[in-house]
Amino acid sequence: MTDRLLAAGVGRDAAIVALGGGVAGDVAGFVAATYLRGVPYVQLPTTLLAMIDSSIGGKTGVDLPAGKNLVGAFHQPRLVVADLDVLATLPAVHLAAGMAEALKHGVIADAAYFGFLEAEHRAALAKDGTVLDRVVARSVEIKAGVVARDEREAGLRAVLNFGHTVAHAIETVAKYEVPHGEAVAIGMAHEARLAERLGIAAAGTADRVRLALEHYHLPLDLPDTAPIDDLIAAMHRDKKARGGEVRFALPRRVGEMHADAGGGWTTPVPEQAVRGVLTGG
Incomplete structure (x- = not known):
């Protein structure tokens, strides 16, 4: 993701949008926290778990073979939008x-x-x-x-x-x-x-x-x-x-x-x- 952002010339005046469940939000948030030492991001959770848990609180990160959430950062989203209509297909x-x-x-x-x-x-x-x-x-x-x-x-x-x-x-x-x-x-x-x-x-x-x-x-x-x-x-x-x-x-x-x-x-x-x-x- 970082390579693609760099290739596209994305700067600190842009924002990353995390659309998906908890994994999408955690990874996108971690990239936002670390890319150019931090860019804004928005959470658009599409699962119930992401809506009520992982999109709230600013924890971002990735898992390693050695354990869960061993690499990460605190980085609060600028906005969280939970559209409950998407739960109809969950x-x-x-x-x-x-x-x-x-x-x-x-x-x-x-x-x-x-x-x-x-x-x-x-x-x-x-x-x-x-x-x-x-x-x-x-x-x-x-x-x-x-x-x-x-x-x-x-x-x-x-x-x-x-x-x-x-x-x-x-x-x-x-x-x-x-x-x-x-x-x-x-x-x-x-x-x-x-x-x-x-x-x-x-x-x-x-x-x-x-x-x-x-x-x-x-x-x-x-x-x-x-x-x-x-x-x-x-x-x-x-x-x-x-x-x-x-x-x-x-x-x-x-x-x-x-x-x-x-x-x-x-x-x-x-x-x-x-x-x-x-x-x-």
């Missing part, structure tokens, strides 16, 4: 993948919104316009509110990573053959159970999260292409890892995330505990 599997991120937003910030998603799962999957309008509006509101308080992920923004420590490891180990939303669903199912095992989450939280994911026909089990030893190795390369410790953003209950005594939003978890949850033990 395949059901991709709609469900987007709903995984919507459910995550409910877990981290809004129990009432999570309840709405539980109650309206049939209408959402049937692409009811009124329901999807609320999904996009509320999810964008939640994510934008978090990003406004912590753009560079120095603290609070880490709550958006609920489900993502496991998810990013799955994507890496399975060579990116598992869609992001499905990986997040699997990650949330396991991380909610981990939170209960550690005494952080209220009893019943994990079951509620898993049932909601099932309503949207999302996977809950680790794929056969992701051996547990490889997953744990990938987690140690996660951007949240510190001092050799794997860290997780964990819920206290639906609608509330856990913060430690120092105000940190991620929790170090012993490898044995992680392995126990991943093995179902």
Whole structure:
């Protein structure tokens, strides 16, 4: 892309337009962040997941064989335009993948919104316009509110990573053959159970999260292409890892995330505990 921009004589007075799903937006945003040390760009997301998650917040980047999002930059789009009419042709599997991120937003910030998603799962999957309008509006509101308080992920923004420590490891180990939303669903199912095992989450939280994911026909089990030893190795390369410790953003209950005594939003978890949850033990 950069070579083509140079060949076309594109200067800093131009803007890049990202039209597509999350991958298109991430790559175009990264090019915009780095081309000529930064040019403007606009996000035109065409999937539910991109509309409510990847197009919001200014994170751009590309994946490497060694891990997810290991090369990237913060670069805010000048404009995000989400036309919900394009969701009419979105395949059901991709709609469900987007709903995984919507459910995550409910877990981290809004129990009432999570309840709405539980109650309206049939209408959402049937692409009811009124329901999807609320999904996009509320999810964008939640994510934008978090990003406004912590753009560079120095603290609070880490709550958006609920489900993502496991998810990013799955994507890496399975060579990116598992869609992001499905990986997040699997990650949330396991991380909610981990939170209960550690005494952080209220009893019943994990079951509620898993049932909601099932309503949207999302996977809950680790794929056969992701051996547990490889997953744990990938987690140690996660951007949240510190001092050799794997860290997780964990819920206290639906609608509330856990913060430690120092105000940190991620929790170090012993490898044995992680392995126990991943093995179902």
